[in-house]
Amino acid sequence: MNPALQGLITILVGVGGCIGYFYLSNQLLDKVIFPATGDKAGQNINRANQVRPWLFLFPAIFALGLYLGYPVFETLRLSLTDRAQDDAFVGLANYQQMMAEPKFWEAIRNNMLWLIVVPAASTAFGLLVAQLTDRLFWGNIAKSLIFMPMAISFVGASVIFKLIYDARPAETAQIGVLNALWMSFDGGAGSVFVLQLLPTIILLGFAAILAFVTYVIISPVLERRSNISMIAYLLYGVVVLVAAWLILKSLGSVPALWTTELKYGEPQQWLTVPFYNNFFLMVVLIWTQTGFAMVILSAALRGIPEETIEAAVIDGANPFQIFFKIKVPQIMGTILVVWTTTTLMVLKVFDVVFAMTNGQWETQVLANYMYDKLFRANDWGVGSASAMIIMLLVAPILIWNVYNARKEMR
Amino acid sequence: MASSPSSQAPLTWAVNISVIFLVVLWLFPTLGLFVSSFRTADQITASGWWASLTSSEQIIQLRTGGRDAAKEVDGVFVVEGNILTDGDEAPGQLEISAFGVSSRAVDAYKIGDTAEFNKGKTFTLNADGSYKLTSPDKLRKRGQRVFVTAVLPPSFSTENYGTILFSGTGQDNMAKAFFNTLTVTIPATIIPILIAAFAAYALAWMEFPGRALLIAAVVGLLVVPLQLALIPLLQLHNNVGIGKGYLGVWLAHTGFGLPLAIYLLRNYMVGLPRDIIENAKVDGATDFQIFTKIILPLSFPALASFAIFQFLWTWNDLLVAKVFLIDSTGQTTVMTNQIVELLGTRGGNWEILATAAFISIAVPLVVFFMLQRYLVRGLLAGSVKGG
Structure with missing residues (x-):
């Protein structure tokens, strides 16, 4: 069947199925199981209202449980078993095997570098742009243009930056900007x-x-x-x-x-220079994430009460003091949110590394290491173990988010 | 902000200039790809894309007339004509500064000089492009190759787009991948919205035990890395017979998109005025009616912002498609995957790569610029509560 037709049918079936499910299950509840008529009408209405939330929630809970809840436990189980021995329980053997691999430690080291550099740089750039464009008459256009890379896929961004890092033999014209600049020194x-x-x-x-x-x-x-x-x-x-x-x-x-x-005078293959090539990859993510940080921080800056700034101006504070001592402390909470969101993004970074170096030349990161193990080496045990490491790194943010959400609801 | 206007002026200038610098810095990479996609392979390798925006001095190869154009004068074969305007591949009037007759010395002669080929042939080129070629022997059918240094105006063509979208073969043709991507994206955007909207309404406006716990669970699932889900779900899909295919990728995207959808929509719905909902209840409306007649229309901005997020995410996704969709036949490849493959096989062919990449990012860019308002609103609802 033509995929486009199949897609159309899926949309119809999916949408129709959803609406049908919600409508019919409500009808069933109100008309058949607990009808609002007869001598038990009042009791039935109350009962129906107790059941109804679960009707509304059922598809979502089912999908979340199956697609996000269950895999966490299944991955944990896979990381403790060996597929080659009929899923026998092997304890921490997979983890031990992983820890013995230099590639794993390389991925951990690089991930730590990413975790420090990318959130810091995108938050700092985002804050800088947000502050600079705040009072500018063309600020919205500038922000929109800096925000644009967010819409570009990591794969697209990788192609864009590969062109920038391109190297040609010394005697021919350089078509990568970085080498063209380099050759001018x-x-x-x-x-x-x-x-x-x-x-x-x-x-x-x-x-x-x-x-x-x-x-x-x-x-x-x-x-x-x-x-x-x-x-x-x-x-x-x-x-x-x-x-x-x-x-x-x-x-x-x-x-x-x-x-x-x-x-x-020698054109450089930037992506093959160990250690520094990590930074050339990070630039791609910083380039796409700065706009996100900027949008959120810009809204936070606008939310700062005007009086606090006016008071500082009257007290003779200079623009830098106003920024660092009045504005930044007031938006610290938002900065933290931006930082954690970018951190999550970095922990899952896969496409950029996969498309640009595929982990060669000491640029491996955890997500790509895991992909390598799962789908190239077909080693589900070690692959799942590395996925659990990613989960472990995410866990503090998860707990922190849940804690904050609970606090807010009270 | 500063205390006196005189100290404010330089600061304003500094701010304007720094913002211009940052905007240029951020646009430059994308612009490079965009410009390169309109250049031919020869143009791309001859100079950096930034040089193509202005007239530049380049060395071009041209041909003189061949045997058919030659006249015999006193036992010598003579070809006269204009190298810039005669023939099918002539570039037209250009400003020329030097020429050469061998690829080892492409600018050896000044305009007006007479150059010598092998076997006693001579060649004279004038500033207006007119030339005279003499040869003691009969000329070959094709004319002589001549290198000319000329100032070329910027020139662009949409030829690459024709290749990538229509005439290209195999990996060079993105048309199929484009439709595959579209086929993945649209159901994967629409289906989670519906499921999430009902759940969000229940979490926002219905009282039941365990509600707070469920909201906390959604917040927690928001950050669970989808890497964990790859193997268990692929196994599950294989066991229930879905295998690798569109259905699997739609379901996966639905599952992965739900936490954000529920979270965004619930945050928005909680903020809707309580009066409207309570009045409707007093008037005898059921929850189902309240939801479809009041909540859904009022929540349009939140629905739109999630739709944009999910669209961008599914369109740009590589990992989920690779795991749940693309099988060994490669019939169901999506654009991101095809570009990664092109990076491997056609790494140096920037005219192909740039055009393919630009086609894949063009649709998100259009969506982005048209619906930016909703995107920003969604981002703010997701991270700055009440902001």
């Missing part, structure tokens, strides 16, 4: 400025900003201004550790900038 003063001085300044600036932000975050603890629970102390400790590690890393890479011999 020759080791002169300009190259030293752009490729060594500027990155040094950016790294030092990054370290300084990070140190400042960390200081602002932990200042309540240092000044013992408020009562802080054990969990909060633990969280602050994690923040300080991560920040300290990042600051050390960025300061530590400064000397390398000045000692590495740069290969001027």
Whole structure:
């Protein structure tokens, strides 16, 4: 049968089936099982109203249970069994096997890099654009254009960025922008400025900003201004550790900038340069996610009460103070939401890596590792085990979301 | 924002310039793909796409007249004509600056000079394109190849689109994949909306034990990675006889889209005015009537924003299609999958890749720009509560 025709029939059957189910089940309930007539009319109406929510909910609960609930447990079971031995229970053997593979640790390392860089960069860019376009007469057009990559598939974005990273032999014209720029450097003063001085300044600036932000975050603890629970102390400790590690890393890479011999005049295959190619892949996700962060943060910025800003202006605050000390603290909750949403996106990132490098040249990530195991190596045990690792990484956000939703409902 | 107008002016300038810079930076990648899709393979390899927007100096290959055009004058064969305007493949009037007769020295001669081919042939080219070729021997049927450095105006064609959509063969033809994608997308967008709308109404406006727990479950399922579902569901589909195919991918997309649909719609429905619903109940309307006659029409914005999300997500999806739809025959391939395959097999053919990719992103872009309002509203409802 022609798929288009099949699609049309499915729409009709699906939509008709849904409407029919809801209509008929309601009729059945009201007219046959608990009719609102006779001497038990009142009792029947009450009973019908007790059953009705479940009629409305049944298809959704069934689909959710089957397509999202059941797989969590089935995957857990698969990760503990071995398909080759007739689904025999093997305990944690699959996990042990996975942990012994260097590719797995490479995927974990890369995922951690993605988790730090992508949410931070897209939130920061999003906040920057949201603030800059806030009072601009053409701000909506600018926002709409920066938001646009969100509609582009990761596969499409991968093609777009592969064109940017394209490399041709040195004697022919470069058609990738990055190599065309690279070829214009020759080791002169300009190259030293752009490729060594500027990155040094950016790294030092990054370290300084990070140190400042960390200081602002932990200042309540240092000044013992408020009562802080054990969990909060633990969280602050994690923040300080991560920040300290990042600051050390960025300061530590400064000397390398000045000692590495740069290969001027040779076109680079950017996606094959180990470690740095991860960042070239991350750019794709940052490019698509910044618009999302911008839209949400822009709405949050608009929601800030005008009086707080006016008061700061009267007290003589400069635009930077207003932004960092008045606006950002007030939208911290929204920033957190954007951050977690992007984090979820990053944990599931598959298409970009699959289409651009397929995990070669040390760019493997968990989702692609899992795909490799499940469908190329046909190793369901290890594949399911790695899926459980993704679930484990998502779990804190899941619990946090549910906790917040429950709090809101009360 | 600043205290005095004099200090405000430079700041406004700085803001304008930075925003322009950011917008250009964000548009540049897509623009590159778009422009490349209108260039021929030769043009793409000859220069970066950014050079194609302005007139540029390029080296082109042209041919002189051949044996038929030659006249015999004093035992020497002479061809005279205009290399820029004669013949079928002539480029028309151009500004030319140099020429060459060998591929090793393509710009060896200045305009007006006389070049020598092998076997005593000579060639003179003038600025207006007129030339004179002399040869002691009889010429071949095809004319001589000449390299000319010329300033070419920007030139684009829709030829690639013709290839990809109509005349291409095998992997180069996206028409089938386009319809397959459409076939996946439309039912996978419509069906979850209906199921979710009823559930959202129950969760928003009906009282029953366990409601709070169900809402919490939906919020939790919102973030469950669909990677977990791949193997168990594929197994399930194989066991019940659906196997790999459209039905399976529709069901999978429905299941994966439901949490967001229920969440968005419930958040919206809770905000509808209580009076309307209670008045209707007093007037004797049943829940079913309230839902179809009042709630559904009022919830249109939320329905629209979820529809857009689900459409974009299913259209752009690669993983779910690969697992639940595409079998070994490849008859049911979708565009994202075909592009990934093209990346492997035609990695250097940017005219094919760029056009194929642009066709697949064109539809979402149109939807995006037309319905952006609803998309933004949905995003805000999903993350900034009450925002």
